[in-house]
Structures are given as structure tokens and as C-alpha cells.
Amino acid sequence: MSIAESPVFTTLVPLHPAAYSELAARIDGVVSTPSDVDWNTVRLAWNLSADQRPDAVIAPRHAEDVRTTLYFADEHQLRVVAQGTGHLASPLGDLAGSILLRTSALTGITIDPDALTVRVGAGVLWGDVTTALAEHGLMALAGSSPDVGVVGYLLGGGVSWFARSMGLATSHVTAIEAVSGDGRMLRATADEESELFFALRGGGGNYGIVTAVTFRVFAVRDVYAGMMLFPMERADELLSAWESWTRELDESAMTCFRLMRVPDLPDVPEFLRGQKLVIIDGAVAIEQATGMPVDEAERTADAVALLAPLRALGPFLDTFGVMPVSRLGELHMDPPGPVPATGDGVNLDELPHAAIDVLLRLAGPDAETPLMLVDIRHIGGQLAVAMPGGGAVNRLHGRFLLFAGGMSPDPESVDALHAAVATVLEALSPWRAAADYLNFREVRTPADRLYPVDTLARLRAAKRRYDPAGLIRSAHPLH
Ligand SMILES: Cc1cc2nc3c(=O)[nH]c(=O)nc-3n(C[C@H](O)[C@H](O)[C@H](O)COP(=O)(O)OP(=O)(O)OC[C@H]3O[C@@H](n4cnc5c(N)ncnc54)[C@H](O)[C@@H]3O)c2cc1C
Known part of the structure; x- marks a missing residue:
């Protein structure tokens, strides 16, 4: 059964660690489960007060690993939560019944100084982008903290020190690569998958797992x-x-x-x-x-x-x-x-x-x-x-x-x-x-406190279209 066809319901009975050996054999990334000696370190978020206890933590090496993990989660009736750093871990709760997909190994920063854009992997932190851009006399609309994840920040909006003159950082995103909740590898831009592009720029990580993002940078020193x-x-x-x-x-x-x-x-x-x-x-x-x-x-x-x-x-x-x-x-x-x-x-x-x-x-x-x-x-x-x-x-x-x-x-x-x-x-x-x-918002917030009615309707339509089985769990869900 494909992800799109199967209704997902979360099981609160953890999957036997042996089942994860099968996933480990299918991906290049790292699979960690509660039976590992370093489990209590691996499961930590940046916010150490978030006591996350997922079924497993998967650190994919590339988009194909992400897709395989989504299929695995679907087969085993688990949900999937993407986490760059865990700055916004508090609203997620304990993560029982979920796989935590840690994006830290999805690295890579590619600067195009002529086009004034940069493409970064989903695991990249703002401090690394800022440093790399400075070597070219460029800057991006980073927030106050260098160890915030670029993707998590952009999915929510992104308020930089230049926001009053240049708007939200997410308004300067030009392309987003993602594996949708139903397992499709997509590139979303203003012209392709435009509803996904709309939803991911401020609508949180509800529709899939972002693997890379491209955005405009500026010649400012x-x-x-x-x-x-x-x-x-x-x-x-x-x-x-x-x-x-x-x-x-x-x-x-x-x-x-x-x-x-x-x-x-x-x-x-x-x-x-x-x-x-x-x-x-x-x-x-x-x-x-x-x-x-x-x-x-x-x-x-x-x-x-x-x-x-x-x-x-x-x-x-x-x-x-x-x-x-x-x-x-x-x-x-x-x-x-x-x-x-x-x-x-x-x-x-x-x-x-x-x-x-x-x-x-x-x-x-x-x-x-x-x-x-x-x-x-x-x-x-x-x-x-x-x-x-x-x-x-x-x-x-x-x-x-x-x-x-x-x-x-x-x-x-x-x-x-x-x-x-x-x-x-x-x-x-x-x-x-x-x-x-x-x-x-670091406590779970009703979606109608975050979006006007018409925007929320569009976001819910995007959720049905890209994650029809509700596989993806995010910091602020749409219900
Ligand atoms: C110390 C501190 C300083 C901050 N300063 C600013 C600031 O100056 N300006 C500002 O606007 N915000 C700021 N924030 C808020 C910050 O932007 C949010 O907490 C943001 O969500 C952090 O992103 P992250 O990837 O680091 O966190 P994470 O907790 O890893 O991610 C947050 C959420 O984003 C989603 N997500 C992350 N990665 C993916 C992915 N690859 N695919 C799909 N979904 C994904 C998930 O739903 C996840 O729960 C700050 C927060 C802290 C704690």
C-alpha cells in the first residue's frame, strides 16, 4: 500500500528495535533506537527541556534516505517529525509514536555570487551560511542566533535584523526541494508545485520533509x-x-x-x-x-x-x-x-x-x-x-x-x-x-492564531494534497 492510500494512525507501542535493522540496511544515513548506548544523547533537542522520546532517530544522508524513511514509517504506522536543531522542540510533546528525522547530515552550501542566491541543505545552521557568504561580501537575512537552523527559521517566516526594510526572510526564498508526505521528490518554486511553495513559506513543516532551500542574498558587508x-x-x-x-x-x-x-x-x-x-x-x-x-x-x-x-x-x-x-x-x-x-x-x-x-x-x-x-x-x-x-x-x-x-x-x-x-x-x-x-510560539498554538481564515484553508488544502495520510507531524499542526 502506498503512503497516499494508507490511513496513518500512531501506535503508542514502540516498534521493536530489530525492525529498524531492516531500515538501516536500506539507507546510507544513521538509525538510532532506544537500545543504543548513546540514545539519551541522540534524542536530545537544542532545547534541553524538551523531553523527546521518539520511537527512533534517523539521520538521512540524502533525499532518497528521506523517502525510504517515510515509506518505512508508513508501513509501521508511525509518524515523522523533521528536526534541524530542536530550537522549536517544546510544542512537539514527547514524540511517542513518531520517528524523529534529524536533518543535520543534509549539509552543503552552494553560493552563486552572480545570481545572488545560495542553496543550502536542510541541516545547515545560520552561522555557517553567514560565514560562507561573508567571504563573497554577501549576507542573508539571518535571525539573531547563529545556531538556529536555516530551514526551520524559513518555514516559519524569519525575522532578521533587516526585516523592517526587507520583509520576512522567507519572502526571499526562490526554490524549495522536499520529499512530500506522500513520498514524491519535488522542487517547489513560483512556477512548479506553487501551492507547496506557498505553504512552505510560513506555513511550517506540515507537508513534507524539506531537503534543501535556495534563497536570495545581498551585497552588504x-x-x-x-x-x-x-x-x-x-x-x-x-x-x-x-x-x-x-x-x-x-x-x-x-x-x-x-x-x-x-x-x-x-x-x-x-x-x-x-x-x-x-x-x-x-x-x-x-x-x-x-x-x-x-x-x-x-x-x-x-x-x-x-x-x-x-x-x-x-x-x-x-x-x-x-x-x-x-x-x-x-x-x-x-x-x-x-x-x-x-x-x-x-x-x-x-x-x-x-x-x-x-x-x-x-x-x-x-x-x-x-x-x-x-x-x-x-x-x-x-x-x-x-x-x-x-x-x-x-x-x-x-x-x-x-x-x-x-x-x-x-x-x-x-x-x-x-x-x-x-x-x-x-x-x-x-x-x-x-x-x-x-x-x-513555543507552546502548541491553535492554527487560527497563526493564520487568517483564507490562508488556513489554503494550507489545509496543501496538507491534503501533499501529505494526505497525515504522516508528517510538525511543531504547529494545522488543526
Ligand atoms: C535562541 C533563539 C533565537 C531565535 N532568534 C530568532 C530570530 O532572530 N528571528 C526569528 O524569526 N526566529 C528566531 N528564533 C525562532 C526560530 O526561528 C524557530 O525556533 C525555528 O523554528 C528554529 O528552526 P530550527 O530548524 O533551528 O528548529 P527545529 O526545532 O529543528 O525546527 C522547527 C520546526 O520546523 C520544522 N522543520 C525543521 N526542519 C524541517 C525540514 N527539513 N522539513 C520539514 N520541516 C522542518 C519542523 O516542524 C520543526 O518542528 C529563535 C529561537 C531561539 C531559541
């Missing part, structure tokens, strides 16, 4: 970027000032306002350890993405003028200056490797003073809270405008993206953080936008 640090006691005044500053802000600037309780850990610089801070970090584009010559000194002076109102607030540390775009991955101080983390994020339409009061009561300097950080990214600009020919997510709703969370090394801290985050999000509900951003 430098950026004006950095961070300003203030004591958290000034959060009320600073958040109001930052919010006002963002209202008429030029699209070239993208910043994030952070309430941060810095952990008292040895690898944190001593003068910051244990401090409660407000951090405003971000980037201002000073080169034209077209590669057209610009007067960099003039653009830098523009960036300085643009940031002057923030500087006038008197940070005790200010690192803003010209830097290579390839160093933007250091800016946001995201953890350099796997950590146990719990959090969630939503879109906000507005941040009036009433909302600031509510937020600071729960997470400000005087709050007793397990939250390590609350990040508020200012969006709008080109992110508010539907990109012509864009995919399922081609704009973001609201003016701000808020993410709250912290480190959760044990089950008690997971529970405490879930409760603290839920309280903050509930208190801010009067200002919530019409839809949230998939990549920032």
Missing part, C-alpha cells in the same frame, strides 16, 4: 549595530521613550527592548553577573542591499542621528558602531549551544502606558519572577506590508513581537516559567494582534 545597557530601575521611563521613538522610525532600523535578569554564571562578564538590566540592541542598515555604491560615511552619520534619542537616555554602556554583518550573530547574546529553556511569544498591536504598567508589574525591577528575559522587538515597516508573490506568511501583524522566558533546568522551573509567561501574555491580551508569529 557592514551594518551599524550594537547595544545600549541601562539599569532596570529605569525600565518605565526607558520603555515609554523607546516606544515613542519607534513610532516614526525609519525602516532601516530594527531594535529590541529587553528586560533582562542576567544569570550569575561564570561565563557572564563579571560586571554584568546577577544584574537587572534594560538592554536595547539592534542594527541600522547603512548599505543598499542592491550593492549600489553608497556614501557609507553619510549613511553612518544618518544611523548616528537616528539613534541619537536613545543615546540621549544615557546608557552606562553603548557598543553601537560599524561592524561586519557576519558578526550580527553575537549581538543578541543568544546561548551559543543547547540550553534548557521555557518561553513563549506573541504579537502586540500597541504598547500604550497601560500595557507598560502591566508588563513592569509582572516582570519589571520590583517583580519577583522566574523570567530571565522579556524581549520586545519593534516590527512594522516592510514587515507590515504583504510581499507580492510571498508565501503563507508574507507579513507580520502588529507593531511588536514579544517573547518572555527563562532557563528551566528542572521540571519545577519549567512549570514556574510556563505560569509566569502565561500570566504576562494573559495580562497583555487587550493589546494582542490578530495573529502571532509561528516561530516565536
